[in-house]
Amino acid sequence: xxxxxxxxxxxxxxxxxxxxxxxxxxxxxxxxxxxxxxxxxxxxxxxxxxxxxxxxxxxxxxxxxxxxxxxxxxxxxxxxxxxxxxxxxxxxxxxxxxxxxxxxxxxxxxxxxxxxxxxxxxxxxxxxxxxxxxxxxxxxxxxxxxxxxxxxxxxxxxxxxxxxxxxxxxxxxxxxxxxxxxxxxxxxxxxxxxxxxxxxxxxxxxxxx
Numbered sequence: 001x002x003x004x005x006x007x008x009x010x011x012x013x014x015x016x017x018x019x020x021x022x023x024x025x026x027x028x029x030x031x032x033x034x035x036x037x038x039x040x041x042x043x044x045x046x047x048x049x050x051x052x053x054x055x056x057x058x059x060x061x062x063x064x065x066x067x068x069x070x071x072x073x074x075x076x077x078x079x080x081x082x083x084x085x086x087x088x089x090x091x092x093x094x095x096x097x098x099x100x101x102x103x104x105x106x107x108x109x110x111x112x113x114x115x116x117x118x119x120x121x122x123x124x125x126x127x128x129x130x131x132x133x134x135x136x137x138x139x140x141x142x143x144x145x146x147x148x149x150x151x152x153x154x155x156x157x158x159x160x161x162x163x164x165x166x167x168x169x170x171x172x173x174x175x176x177x178x179x180x181x182x183x184x185x186x187x188x189x190x191x192x193x194x195x196x197x198x199x200x201x202x203x204x205x206x207x208x209x
Contacts, residue, residue, distance in 0.1 A: 001136065003148040005029070005067075005155040006118040007036035008053060009125070013163055014154050015184040016199040018122065023134035026152055027115060028141040030064040031055075035155045037067065038114055040183040044089045047176045051082050051183075055114055070114040083107035086185065093171050095192035099128050103185070125184050129196055166202040 001022040010018065014036075017023070031037065038053040054073035058065050072078075083104065090096045102124055111117040123133045144150070153159065167178040168191050179186075187195045 001148050002151045003138070003145055004151045005035075005037065006115060006122060007040070007155060008038060008051070008118050009040045009121045009183045009185050010036065011041070011181045012165070012184055012187050012199065013181050013203065015122075015125070015187075016203050017151060017154075018134065019126070019129065019131055019196060019199060022136075024136040024138060024148055025119070025134065026138050026141075027068050028138045029067050029152070031067045031070045031114075032155075034157050036157050037070075037118070037155060039157060040185070042086065042089055042183050042186055043170050043172055043176065043179050044085070045172050045175065047172075048179050048182070049085070049089070051085060053082075053114065053117075054078050068113070068115045072111055072114055072117065074110065074112075079107040090171060090185070090189040093189040096189045098192060099188060102128050125188060128188060129193065131196070163203055166198070168198060168202075 001024050002017055003024050003026055004014065004017060005026050007014065038055055040051050042049050042051060054076050056071040056073050086103075087096075106117070106121060106124060111120070126133050163181075165180040167173075167180075168187070170176075170178060170186065170190055184195070187198065191198055
């Protein structure tokens with residue numbers, strides 16, 4: 001069983017692990033900046049584009065903040081902005097309208113906590129692909145897990161993934177070339193139900209060893 005952080009619409013490499021392996025969610029760690037906890041990358045007409053969720057920052061006097069207690073900053077209309085960006089980027093993709101009714105409620109319903117929202121984004125994608133949502137969660141924090149394979153490093157947004165990835169047709173591929181390992185949304189909107197077989201065939205088996 002692999003130990004993974006729930007992130008905002010995970011990238012394809014991370015989602016491949018979620019879809020094909022036994023997963024335990026890390027929910028007892030501290031929040032850290034510069035991670036995929038509150039960001040994901042998509043492709044727009046201008047190339048690779050970040051969608052970043054604003055959070056409520058607590059003062060330093062409160063010490064480190066646990067990931068599971070991080071609140072969304074809903075004073076800023078980030079949900080509306082993110083959905084508009086996704087619409088602009090993927091409206092012409094082959095499967096946007098096919099999945100729109102499942103994805104859009106994530107941007108119209110209120111959420112309070114980042115962790116809850118992230119878990120819901122993953123659950124919705126798994127439902128779209130007719131896969132089961134992993135239920136296991138950590139009960140305490142372990143620096144070096146003894147019974148789980150530690151894949152928590154994948155939450156680092158600065159990590160350079162070297163896993164080879166076969167190109168698939170992207171909306172702005174003729175303009176930007178193929179951009180690998182974007183949000184699972186990019187794969188879903190462009191290849192639809194074939195996303196599962198793509199992840200199995202394209203990603204090196206080393207990513208699951």
